[in-house]
Amino acid sequence: MVRALRLGDQIFGGATTRRAVRWGLIGGAVAVYLALVGLIQRFQTRDVISGLIGLGSTLLLIVAVAFGYTAGKPDPGSSTGPEPSRAPQPGGVVSAGAVAGGLTGAVTAIFLLFASVVRLQSVFISVSDELLDTLAFGQPAPLGAVLLVVAGALLGALGACAHLLPPRFRSPLFGGLAAVLIFALFSSLLRQILFSLYIPTALIYSGDALTITGLVIVLVLTAVCIYLWKEKRQVAGRRLEALPDQRRRLVRLVALFFLVALLLYLPQILGIFLSEIVGTIGLFVLMGIGLNIVVGYAGLLDLGYVAFFAIGAYSTAILISPSAPAGSIGMNFWVALPLVVLFAAFCGVLIGAPVLRLRGDYLAIVTLGFGEIIRILVISNALAWLTGGAQGILSIPDPAIGGLVFDDSQTIYYPIVIACLVVAFVSARLENSRVGRAWNAMREDESVAEAMGISIIRYKLLAFAMGAAVGSLGGIFFAVKIGSIFANSFSLLISIQILSLVVLGGMGSIRGVIVGAAVLVGLPELLREFAEYRLLFYGATLVAIMLLKPQGLLPSERRRRELATDEDVGDQHEARTGQESGAPVLAGGAKEAG
């Protein structure tokens, strides 16, 4: 076995066969998983190219290509070769890709043959005859199996060839392919956008899928755009920095002006449905910024953040709704708002006080408990006289200023965005103030901070209070946006969602929260037809991000230095027994995570 591998290494040069085999097997497992989970059939209901190839088959193709690409990656400093090869040898790369892709196809083929003999559907509900048909390219199973292996090998080789391209062509290529997928997936949305821009959609779309011309146009255009963008960006950046200070300030002012104009005009551009989604994203941004204060700045792991969301929503409803169960107080929304925020801050202190001295993980589970306690209390019969119990609170009126009533998605957008901006501003100021620095010190090492005279109690309570206040804003706007609240909207899953988007975006980073919210809240709303798989993607994304880029997508400077990891940390850790350390290492470019 070892000799065969060594032979393989000698023939193929740069990339090792063993790695190709490994990736191929993993690829096969992934493909079979996608089949068992039903994603392939679910996607197959949509076409990528109208009448030609479905989304499900495309998914299989992507798997083969992706694993071929990964397998064909030339090994920097290969451990088997006598000296590290500089340029990737085409033969080695391509054959590695072919091996990986072929293996992927082979594993899938074995599954296909097995499933066509054994009736799996009584256990795995997704293994229907249609699935087997799709896998076999519409042919009888044995022929389909062979086709799978061959197609897999070809696609894998193709994927690996991407390594042979000069690097500056790679991003345009991937970008173009990604754009094709995006245009296929979000076809209804994009068709509307294109239609409103006077672009003839018949050229690009036929029904819900792309035409062949459409595919080519999208691919080429995007690739060219990305290429030009990358080339010119460096130049533009340098030119910008070369400008005298005053000019630069002018440029920034103009840019800011456009940004503000965009924010103001966005609901009109987007229309009702998209404005609705942006509003929801805005709510999660609000809560994300709040949780960011607790987790990101102060380092307190709060898994029960939904409690403040619920407190904000229910308090608002009780104060302003005419059909509040305990009697109508009928307060004006703008009077109620500060009251609710203050009350929530108070609750934050109440919740934080008993848990001040708890260690990180204990704190997590206790806060989770608090979140659940609040949820149970608001749904309970015992408190139904106040919260409405299972019936919830209805008829929550829309906020109004004078004659202007914020009654639909395009108008409620404005208070939400303004709240986001205010909160972001406050949060940013906090971060750079004495309070923020105290939080930082506390987060990194509590005993040292205490020894330096920082009152841990005070700052922890402050963090909880601020986090609660901001979180309640999310609840306040949620209540008036939807107009009625029911207890099942305030579940543990929301806490997890908020934490996820903060982590995904990058802890301690406000821009990160916005991006995280857009991805984790906005995307699933746009892809509503695949809603059954939403949580599945969620979980997979969380794990993937943590494994690949734990500092988040847009980390703040400080975090980037703390958590910097290379892509290959996974491989490096294989041989190492990682030592867990409490305090993060601050030296730049630390290879060991943490």
Next chain:
Amino acid sequence: MRKPKWVVQIAILSSVLLLSAACARDSGGGGGASGGGGAECPDSEFGCVEVGADDPITLGTLLVITGPNSSLGLDSQYGAQIAVDMRGDVLGHEIELVNEDEGCVAEGGQTGAQSLVSDPQIVAVIGTSCSSAGVPAAEITSEKGVLMVSPSNTAPDLTDPATHQPFYARTAHNDLVQGAAMAQFAAEEAKAKSAATIHDGSPYADGLQTVFSEKFESEYGGTITTQEAIGVGDKDFKPVLTSIAAKKPDYLYYPVFIPEGAGITQQARQTAGLADTDLAGSDGMLSPDFVEAADKDNTAGMFLSGPDLEFKGSFYQKEFLPAYKKKFGDPASVFHAHAFDATNMVLDAIEEVAVETDDGGLLIPRTQLRDAFFDTSGYKGIVGTLTCDENGDCNPTTTIAVNEVTPAGAFKPTFSVTLDLEEAK
């Protein structure tokens, strides 16, 4: 410095978007439009849906198709689909369904409704499944003049004159009726003097048990010994069943959904103190999935209320069910019937008010559609004879049947009562 670069990038992006928005064509969205071919839209408030000559008539569905209750929502969706299949076409146009998910949460109902109303081609919506999603969805559809008919919302608030949304209607029975029917059955047929209830925190279950309890006590002089609650996802019901058994009720009513209902049924059978207690549920459990989850031995002898489907003519048995089973397998619930009727009623109303244009297209005026629908009277559907009142209840005089579960796991109607909503209030 990194900052100016990305600010500039965003600025470029924003200016592009702004420019395109400024030059963009106004994409549709209500407003009285005159159709092609000279015909004018008779609805000046909400406008007309313009259906081109070769275009289909598009209906939307907003049901719970993901999550633990998805079998309920899917069942309704399939019912609507069968209606569409059987109808074939309306005024020469095919019918298409656009399916959205409401997730049985308020924000799901809102977002799904927004998605549907932002499509100017959608004439009407069949939805929602869950009352909690129905409340915000009804508001949104009514704001845009989109008719929405629910096959399974049962919460009384949705058709209460004080809170009713003008473009909302339902073919499902009001909780007030089903709860009252069960109270009558418990007192008069099962001869129960005392009863206990369990709900699961959903407006559906809580609504039913509230009505049941009130009627049982006030009209039939019974005693409610306990009103308990569980949470969705709970598995261990032994403590709560033990505490209920301590007061020895004659009747235990738990109008919840299948997962919890199955657990309660099994564990109730294991509770010594409940050996002589009748077990009862509602249409959330009226499904073969329930019998499978709870096991036939345990469900034998229980009572489940629901719409009276067995007796209503041979159409249901001889034509609807076979068509349904062929395409979708065994039905998981009963609300496909309500969805079927709702869809047909909507299509009838469309036929009535649609204005044909010269080029073979259609103009469907929204307000007139709503009026025509609400005028429906004496419609013979699977569910019964449907007449819509001004508050959107199209099933105000409902026949509720109480089915006994046989040892073989089948549902045998043993009692049925026709109640009028007005009386039940």
Next chain:
Amino acid sequence: MGGMQRAMLRLPIRQIFLVVLAILLAVGLFLGIRSNLQAGILSGADYRSFVIDGIARGALYAVIAVGYTLVYGILFLINFAHGEVFMSGAFTSFFVARTLSQTGFLNENPLLSVLILLVVSMAVSTITAVLLERIAYRPLRGAPRLIPLITAIGASLFLQNTFRAFYGANTRGYPVPESLQGRMDVFGIPILRTQIIVIIGAALLMVGLYFFIERTKTGRSMRAVGEDREIAALMGINVDRVIVQTFAIGGMLAGAAGVLWALVFSQVDFFMGFFPGIKAFTAAVLGGIGNIVGAGLGGLLLGVLESLAPYLFISPSVPSPNQLTDAIAFTILVLILIFRPGGILGSSDEEKA
């Protein structure tokens, strides 16, 4: 005011607060218990059955909690996905159970059937646990604590929905052998046969585990790695392998708990692991995390309190006390952690962050 004075002022306030809280609690509990007993609705037999139900449930929590505590002791990681490990075995064993039931084998050879189901479930759970460690946790060994935690949460969501997509979203009724149904009288107390099996089974598992950890070489290695990873590695212990073994054992226990759970509650679905997982972790924290006896104790305590508390402490005038069960459970957790931050069997000193 000097720092010294401030520090001195702080201390007594906290003590006073604790004492006042303890007094209030005691009074409240006393009043609650008294009004419940006075109301006389529930008989002694009822309370006994609460306790039995609680012990059966608690026993299951304990077995699952051990998996959490073992992993935490070694990696300082809350394996949020452990509940899903539990579910995967239980749900998969359903299909075997169904076949056994349909062929009649289940009723003819009940004990053998249960054994088969245990083996299947334990195997699947172990595989899930080991895969979990290999794919999601191993690459993150050195990372700051929040990262693996998020990964665990993500893995939990992922596994839940994977099995949902595999097997369907419906709840399935788990077939119980006929001879194991029904009640039996033990010392005059009626207990469900399935509950007896659960209690005995859980006890056996816990005892077996205890001896395994204390007496066998693998167990000793596990303890060593838990104490100090670096030194254990220096002593020649293959830390990676020990970690895998830890996950595997946790998985096996969870798989066994899965079958026992299914027998008692007669239902499986893709979501069945999430809340029991959280409860089990609560139990582990309650008993003192990193401590197997603690996990057992915490589990039993939590189970019994969950059953008993709504009907013992909450006065009869509060409607639907059963709804507040989880709230009570978590309140107990908070209270224990206020008074004893390390849990019952943990130290009473506050732990460093």
